[in-house]
Amino acid sequence: MILVPAVMGMGAYNRAITGSVWKPPYVLHEEQYQESPQFTFLPLRPKITYSSPWLQYYYEVDEMRLYLSQRTPKNLLIATAPKLLEWWQFYCSILLTVPLVVPTVLRPGRLRYVQILVLAGFIICATTYESEVGRPTACD
Numbered sequence: 001m002i003l004v005p006a007v008m009g010m011g012a013y014n015r016a017i018t019g020s021v022w023k024p025p026y027v028l029h030e031e032q033y034q035e036s037p038q039f040t041f042l043p044l045r046p047k048i049t050y051s052s053p054w055l056q057y058y059y060e061v062d063e064m065r066l067y068l069s070q071r072t073p074k075n076l077l078i079a080t081a082p083k084l085l086e087w088w089q090f091y092c093s094i095l096l097t098v099p100l101v102v103p104t105v106l107r108p109g110r111l112r113y114v115q116i117l118v119l120a121g122f123i124i125c126a127t128t129y130e131s132e133v134g135r136p137t138a139c140d
Helices: 003-018 025-033 053-069 073-091 093-105 111-134
Strands: none
Touching: 003 025, 073 093, 093 111
């Protein structure tokens, strides 16, 4: 019952802006201005005539440079690596990194116990550091 008015409102908004209930405004914007597609594996769109030299420069130079720079596997990897690292830090952090990585790096024998102690010490230091950073000091 709550979603029905929301969907109807969005449909009315879409129809007022784009002329179609099913076409959101950002799709119309993409069709009018953007030659480079949103995904790097898609082909370029046909050339567009812009009404302003500033718009033409932005879309033909700045946006196209980003699109073309990620078309090679090397540059795609360079652009994707920081995103994956940020994703890992946000979703996994230290709580899931240790259980996922530790079994692959532990060596058999007595050295395993030393490694477990070192990792436990690392976890204790990391959690202590995180809790110390969040505390207000006397200067605050």
